[in-house]
Amino acid sequence: MPVTIVTGARQTGKTTLVRELTAECRRYATFDEPGALRLVRRDPRALLGNDRVTLDEVQREPHLLSAIKLAVDEGRTAGRFLLTGSANLLLMRRVSESLAGRASYLTLWSLTRREQLGLGCCGIWEDLLAARDKDWPELLREQPEHREDWRALARRGGFPVPALTLSGDDERKIWFDGYERTYLQRDLRDLAQVASLGDFGVLVRAAATRLGQMLNQSRLGRQVGLPQPTVHRYLNLLETSYLLVRLPAYTVNRTRRLVKSPRIYWSDTGLALRLAGDPEPVGAHLENIVLHDLLVWRDIRPDRADLFYWRTTTGAEVDFVVEAGGGLLPIEIKATAHPGLAHARHLLTFRGEYRGRSRSGLLLHDGDDIRWLADGVLAAPWWRVI
Numbered sequence: 001m002p003v004t005i006v007t008g009a010r011q012t013g014k015t016t017l018v019r020e021l022t023a024e025c026r027r028y029a030t031f032d033e034p035g036a037l038r039l040v041r042r043d044p045r046a047l048l049g050n051d052r053v054t055l056d057e058v059q060r061e062p063h064l065l066s067a068i069k070l071a072v073d074e075g076r077t078a079g080r081f082l083l084t085g086s087a088n089l090l091l092m093r094r095v096s097e098s099l100a101g102r103a104s105y106l107t108l109w110s111l112t113r114r115e116q117l118g119l120g121c122c123g124i125w126e127d128l129l130a131a132r133d134k135d136w137p138e139l140l141r142e143q144p145e146h147r148e149d150w151r152a153l154a155r156r157g158g159f160p161v162p163a164l165t166l167s168g169d170d171e172r173k174i175w176f177d178g179y180e181r182t183y184l185q186r187d188l189r190d191l192a193q194v195a196s197l198g199d200f201g202v203l204v205r206a207a208a209t210r211l212g213q214m215l216n217q218s219r220l221g222r223q224v225g226l227p228q229p230t231v232h233r234y235l236n237l238l239e240t241s242y243l244l245v246r247l248p249a250y251t252v253n254r255t256r257r258l259v260k261s262p263r264i265y266w267s268d269t270g271l272a273l274r275l276a277g278d279p280e281p282v283g284a285h286l287e288n289i290v291l292h293d294l295l296v297w298r299d300i301r302p303d304r305a306d307l308f309y310w311r312t313t314t315g316a317e318v319d320f321v322v323e324a325g326g327g328l329l330p331i332e333i334k335a336t337a338h339p340g341l342a343h344a345r346h347l348l349t350f351r352g353e354y355r356g357r358s359r360s361g362l363l364l365h366d367g368d369d370i371r372w373l374a375d376g377v378l379a380a381p382w383w384r385v386i
Contacts, residue, residue, distance in 0.1 A: 001104040002072040003081040005058075008108035009242035009267055010086040010187060011159050011179065015056050017108065018084055022054055026082065030056035040064055045071070052080055059087040060190050065099060072102045087191055088240050107242070107299045109292065110158030110268050113386050117146055122296040123386035129324060133360040136378055137370050143384045150335070150366065150382065153289060154281040157270020176274035180204075183241070191237055199226055203234045207244060207264060208275035212284030214261045214311075215246065235264075242267050247291065250308035250321045253353060259311040265291050283335035286382065287319055290333055290364060293386040294320065316349045318361075328354055330361045333382070337367035344377040351376050 006014050019028060029036045029047060037060065040047045044067035047055075058064060068081055090098060090105070112122045124143065131139050155172070156163050159179075162172040184197050194200050206224045221231040238244035246262040265288045266272035272288070273281065291307070298305045305324035311317035322329040330350045334343050347361030363373060364382040373379050 001102065002076050002078060003068060003083065003099055003103035004079065004106065005083045005085065005089065005099070005103050006106045006108055007085045007088055007242070009110065009159075010183065011161065012108045012110050012242075013160050014084040014086070014108050016160075018054055018056070018082055022052075022082060026052045026054045028054045028056070031060040032057050037061060048081075052077075052082075054082040054084075056084050057086060058083045059085040059089060062089065065089070069099055069102065072099075076102075086187060086241065088242060109242075109296045109299070111160060111163055112158065112293050112296050113153060113289070113383075114146075116158070116163050119144075122300070123293045125294065125297045125322070125385075126301070128362075128385075129322075129327075129329065129359075133376075133378075136360070136362075136380075137372075140370050140380050140384045147368075147381070147383045150286050150289060151281040154269040154285040155273060157268040157273075158292065159268055159270065162270055172270065173274060173278070176271055179271065180275065183243075187241065188237065191240060192233075194234075194237075199224075199230070200234055200237075202226075203231060204238065205275050205277070207235065207238065208266065208272045209277075209279075211265055211272055211276075212263060212287050214259065215264050216261060243271070245291070245295070247307060247309050247320075250310045250323075256353065257313040259313060263309050267292065267295075283333065286335045286366070287333045290331070290382060290386060291320065294322065310350060316346050318346055318350045321350075326357075328358045330358060332361065332363045334363060334365045336365055339363055339365045339367070339369075339373065339379045341373055344373040344379075347377045348374060 006018060008014055027049065031037050036047065040061050044064055048067060048071050114121050114123065127139060128136060155169060162175050166172050166175060184201060188194055202224050203226060206220060217231045218228045221228045235244060239246060243266060245265045245267055247265060248262050249258065249260050251258050251260055269285050269288050273279065294307055298307060305322060308321040308323065309317065309319055310321050318330045319333045320331040322331065330347050332343065332347050344361065344363055347363060351358045351361060361377045363377055363379045364385060365379055366382065368381055370380050
């Protein structure tokens with residue numbers, strides 16, 4: 001493609017990645033520098049030039065994409081433009097040009113657990129899908145025994161600096177506080193006009209305390225004293241910034257009434273905990289850790305995969321449903337070291353509803369055992385998978 005666009009939340013390492021990969025063969029400009037912004041607003045073609053160029057933080061001047069489109073249409077050269085942005089350009093209202101047919105979009109999420117361990121990968125989801133269900137126990141036992149306390153992983157999150165450089169909770173609190181201030185005081189202005197940063201901050205903290213819960217915007221608005229349209233707009237801004245993740249419901253069913261509201265999670269549990277006031281991590285944070293790993297896997301996969309949760313109006317629910325290759329993989333997360341048959345009942349209900357499409361269910365837990373809890377439900381330690 002003539003254009004590659006790398007997007008993701010601020011501080012996931014986009015600039016470091018593109019500069020280290022391309023330092024010797026490309027010009028580089030960042031719109032964090034006022035001079036580059038002035039030049040592109042006065043004469044965008046002068047900034048683009050005729051050679052290969054890397055442009056950093058393009059969400060600060062989204063109208064540049066129209067000039068890039070004209071340059072590409074005048075002569076297609078593979079890899080000519082490498083762009084980064086700390087916002088999802090496709091969700092930004094001010095972006096009228098998507099560069100369809102001209103650009104590849106890549107998302108850089110924060111570091112997975114296995115990346116933090118130096119393994120350079122996400123979880124073994126692809127291996128699980130490729131293997132026969134009956135071979136899963138052997139596959140899981142072959143995985144490295146990198147066990148750790150998931151609560152410590154939730155607190156440090158996956159941003160490179162707090163995850164790899166900072167050693168204590170106090171240092172990380174300072175870093176996350178600075179991240180919040182930078183986002184509210186500078187980055188947010190690049191995305192939209194927010195009438196009251198105070199109201200926005202209240203909404204951010206409320207969303208952080210509702211991690212893993214179903215989203216009801218009207219109820220959330222009443223609880224924080226904001227009208228529903230404002231709640232909707234603010235949540236969209238968080239999603240555009242790659243901070244909030246809305247997990248849609250899986251709604252394909254002929255025999256049951258299903259819940260359709262999305263669940264909300266965060267792209268980084270360390271940030272979510274700090275915004276919520278540093279509570280003790282709970283089971284929803286372990287769910288969020290697993291979801292983050294699934295998001296990374298989904299977005300680097302050549303073939304399409306979709307992620308959902310599943311819930312009926314009568315209360316049966318499965319934390320995650322992976323739809324890939326025509327099949328469904330249901331996944332339940334339990335922050336217990338001793339899972340039992342009762343923990344598997346909703347996975348069994350799901351498999352019964354989608355007989356013929358559903359793979360065996362995975363129940364990821366905090367213990368050591370790898371065993372079949374029931375016909376079609378395998379219990380496995382979460383740290384063997386991600």
